[in-house]
Amino acid sequence: MGRVAPWAALGAAAVVLAWAPSYYVHLAVLALIFALLAMSLNLLMGYAGLTSFGHAAYFGSAAYAAAVISLRYGGSFGQAALGALAVAGGLAALFGALATWSRGVYFLLITMALGQVTWGLAYRWVSVTGGDNGLPGVMRPPLVIGWPLADVRGYYLFTLLVTAVAFALLVRITDSPFGYALRGIREGEARMRTLGYPVWGYKYAAFVISGVFAGVAGVLHVFYNGFVGPQDLHVSISAQTVLMVILGGSGTVGGPVLGAGVLVLLQNLLSTFTRRWMAVLGIIYILVVLYAPEGIVGVLRRRSRIAVPPLPPGR
Amino acid sequence: MSAVLRLRQVSRAFGGLQAVSRVSLDVEAGARLAIIGPNGAGKTTLFNLISGELMPTGGRIFALERDITRLPPHRRTALGLGRTYQLTNLFPHLTVLENMLLAVQALERTRYALLRPMRSFPHLYDRAEGLLGPLGLWDTRDVPVGSLSYGEQRQLELGLALAARPRILLLDEPTAGLSPAETQAVLRVIRGLPREITILLIEHDMTVVFGVCEHIVVLHQGQVVASGTPEAVRRDPTVRQIYLGAGA
Numbered sequence: 002m003g004r005v006a007p008w009a010a011l012g013a014a015a016v017v018l019a020w021a022p023s024y025y026v027h028l029a030v031l032a033l034i035f036a037l038l039a040m041s042l043n044l045l046m047g048y049a050g051l052t053s054f055g056h057a058a059y060f061g062s063a064a065y066a067a068a069v070i071s072l073r074y075g076g077s078f079g080q081a082a083l084g085a086l087a088v089a090g091g092l093a094a095l096f097g098a099l100a101t102w103s104r105g106v107y108f109l110l111i112t113m114a115l116g117q118v119t120w121g122l123a124y125r126w127v128s129v130t131g132g133d134n135g136l137p138g139v140m141r142p143p144l145v146i147g148w149p150l151a152d153v154r155g156y157y158l159f160t161l162l163v164t165a166v167a168f169a170l171l172v173r174i175t176d177s178p179f180g181y182a183l184r185g186i187r188e189g190e191a192r193m194r195t196l197g198y199p200v201w202g203y204k205y206a207a208f209v210i211s212g213v214f215a216g217v218a219g220v221l222h223v224f225y226n227g228f229v230g231p232q233d234l235h236v237s238i239s240a241q242t243v244l245m246v247i248l249g250g251s252g253t254v255g256g257p258v259l260g261a262g263v264l265v266l267l268q269n270l271l272s273t274f275t276r277r278w279m280a281v282l283g284i285i286y287i288l289v290v291l292y293a294p295e296g297i298v299g300v301l302r303r304r305s306r307i308a309v310p311p312l313p314p315g316r
Numbered sequence: 317m318s319a320v321l322r323l324r325q326v327s328r329a330f331g332g333l334q335a336v337s338r339v340s341l342d343v344e345a346g347a348r349l350a351i352i353g354p355n356g357a358g359k360t361t362l363f364n365l366i367s368g369e370l371m372p373t374g375g376r377i378f379a380l381e382r383d384i385t386r387l388p389p390h391r392r393t394a395l396g397l398g399r400t401y402q403l404t405n406l407f408p409h410l411t412v413l414e415n416m417l418l419a420v421q422a423l424e425r426t427r428y429a430l431l432r433p434m435r436s437f438p439h440l441y442d443r444a445e446g447l448l449g450p451l452g453l454w455d456t457r458d459v460p461v462g463s464l465s466y467g468e469q470r471q472l473e474l475g476l477a478l479a480a481r482p483r484i485l486l487l488d489e490p491t492a493g494l495s496p497a498e499t500q501a502v503l504r505v506i507r508g509l510p511r512e513i514t515i516l517l518i519e520h521d522m523t524v525v526f527g528v529c530e531h532i533v534v535l536h537q538g539q540v541v542a543s544g545t546p547e548a549v550r551r552d553p554t555v556r557q558i559y560l561g562a563g564a
Contacts, residue, residue: 176433178421185418188407195367196422197393197480 015161019154026157032265033157033164034221039245039257040171041214046243047252048175049207050187051101054109055116056242058096059212061234062119063089063219068136068229069129078142078150078224085220086213092119093212101204104190113236120234135230139223150224160221167214172254174210183207187252244282248289250296259297320345320514321366321484326375327538328361335361337538338375343484346511350525351518353535354558359518360402362535363486366516367399368392379484394423398482402489402518404469408462412453412472415461416444419479444479450508451475452501467498474505485509487517491524503527534558 018029038060046052066088070076076084100111123130130136141150149155174180182203185193194200223229232238241264249260264282271278293300321343328336336358343349351359364370366377368389376385384392407415417434420443421427434440448454451471456464461472470490477485490506491499499521506528509515519525525532525546532549534542542552549555 170431173431173433176435177429177431178427178434178437179430181414181418181421181434182427184410184414185407188409189405191369192405192407192476193418195369195389195393195399196419196476197390198422198427199390 012165016158019157019161023153026153028265028269030153030157030160030225031269032262033160034218034225035242035245035265036258036261037164037167037221038215038218038242039249039261040168041211041218042242043246043251043253043257044171044174044183044214045207045211046246047250047256048180048183048187049204051104051204051208052109052243053100053112053208053211053239054236054243055096055112055114055239056211056215057234057236057238058112058116058119059089059093059215060219060222060238060242061123061229062092063216064223064229064233065123065130065136067220067223068139071139072136078145081224082220085223086216089216089219090209090213093209093215097205097208097212101201101208113239116234116236116239120231120236123231123234130231133231135228137228139227139229141224141227156225160225163217163221167217168258171214175254179203179206184252241282244286246296247294248285248296250298253296253298256296256298263297318345319343320380321516322378323366324376324378326362326365326372326377328358328365328370329373334538336365336372339535339538339540340375341533341540343514343516345514347514347531348529349514349516350529350532351516351535352520352525352532356537357535358538359535360488361538363399363488363516363518367397367486393480393482396481396483397486398477398480398484399486400473400477400488400490402492404466404473406461406469406472406476409460411458411460412448412464413441413444413457415472416447416457416475416479417441419476420444420447422480447475447479450505467494467501470494470498470502471505474502478509482513484514484516487515487519489518489520491519491521499524 019026038056042053042056063085067081067085070081070084071078096112096115100108100115103111124132141156143149143151148159150159182193182198185198186200186203190200219233222233245260245264246257247260248263249258250256267282268278271281275281289296319342321341323339323341325338325340326336327334327338339362351362353359361370365372368384368387372385376383378384379392380396382395384395387395407418410418417440420440421437424440426437445457448457451474453468453471453475456468461469464472474487474490487506491502494502503524506515515528517525517529530545532544532546533540534549534552534555536558541558542549542555544552
């Protein structure tokens with residue numbers, strides 16, 4: 002119960018937010034979409050210890066797939082979403098087969114390079130992707146099972162529901178034997194192998210699952226913006242997602258959500274004051290890595306631990 | 317009694333260095349075998365060949381009625397080979413209990429469960445907690461392993477190896493760096509292990525060797541130079557020469 006109550010309160014607050022001024026609702030939609038993207042990366046980065054620097058690939062490819070299905074083939078929202086998840090999952094299955102043989106900085110470089118391949122493809126494959134112009138005019142259906150998606154507030158609540166379900170699923174996965182095994186791989190891959198775990202299979206499965214969840218974020222994004230372009234596949238999206246995870250707390254349940262919320266807010270606040278907000282983000286990144294490598298959640302935990310009297314020694 | 321582990325002319329070279337050279341060995345079921353020898357004799361390399369972390373450059377290895385020469389490490393673990401490491405090799409940011417849980421579920425089908433919480437498998441907790449008691453780690457079960465004392469980490473190292481229910485257990489210097497009291501505690505655990513487990517032990521501490529083992533193999537420059545009961549090995553002239561120098 003102690004764990005459920007704060008989440009219930011947070012959920013209630015999030016629902017109430019739907020009646021805030023529309024600018025805040027807009028920010029909240031973006032924060033939720035990026036929270037979902039950061040959560041998907043956290044499974045790979047925080048639990049399995051595999052820092053993907055190319056997560057925009059699954060986000061963006063799902064967005065493109067949804068746009069192509071609904072614009073070119075007149076597919077419904079559901080068809081576009083399912084097709085997009087299949088594309089993101091397929092791409093993760095392909096890229097994961099190449100990347101999960103490596104780890105550490107090599108994994109980071111390979112995933113970044115693969116991500117850039119998708120970005121280059123979006124630029125050059127003009128007949129499908131519209132090249133530099135992207136694909137504008139992706140329309141939200143007015144109603145999905147009686148839910149008013151065309152309305153921003155309705156779409157916000159829909160995004161909230163999808164993100165909450167994804168959050169619950171990901172928490173469930175990290176609490177499962179599979180999730181424990183991922184943590185073991187992060188802490189000692191060789192030892193996991195001698196304990197008898199097929200380590201590669203776990204890494205690969207985590208990679209594909211992570212890619213599919215990133216695809217969910219991509220679908221939400223393209224139907225919100227009504228537009229997809231090469232910038233949705235750009236490495237800056239990947240970098241931003243890594244930053245969200247680190248800022249919030251890598252390998253924690255709530256960290257990526259917090260990190261995404263803080264960054265989306267900061268970006269929108271800073272960009273009204275200065276065009277150099279990317280530099281500010283860079284400085285934040287350096288400060289976090291230097292002084293709070295366990296992120297906001299880690300700092301909060303440390304604080305609360307100090308506030309509570311220390312436990313009596315076990316022995 | 318039949319041999320559960322057979323090595324036939326097993327060799328391993330690193331470039332020009334012959335670390336293990338034509339070692340043949342038969343280990344009976346239930347045996348307590350010590351492998352001793354000076355530094356660089358090839359003891360740990362031999363363990364790595366048996367556990368599969370290294371592949372031999374020559375010879376064959378048979379364990380539990382199977383040719384395991386080319387089997388990857390995790391398949392050997394599933395077959396019943398367990399080992400500990402000379403340098404502690406644990407999961408430092410996870411708690412003692414989480415470390416044990418990972419080891420206990422390693423060979424269970426449920427290790428793939430994706431959407432059921434770990435808590436919903438009480439038998440895993442029962443086994444993990446049951447192993448912590450005899451190792452003296454019960455009180456530290458919620459402590460991250462990185463903050464345990466070195467002695468406790470060595471105990472846990474042994475616990476992880478036992479969790480997989482090994483039939484052959486390779487212990488690489490289980491008491492290295494321990495205080496006399498901690499050494500006695502580890503010795504008690506090893507002596508208390510059932511005879512269904514065959515034990516091979518690398519050790520420099522002769523009180524441990526004589527306290528546990530009935531058979532000793534002496535390795536020198538990658539080769540077996542003596543083999544027999546502790547008494548026989550103690551009297552062996554070659555062994556005396558290696559350990560005490562040419563004058564002895």
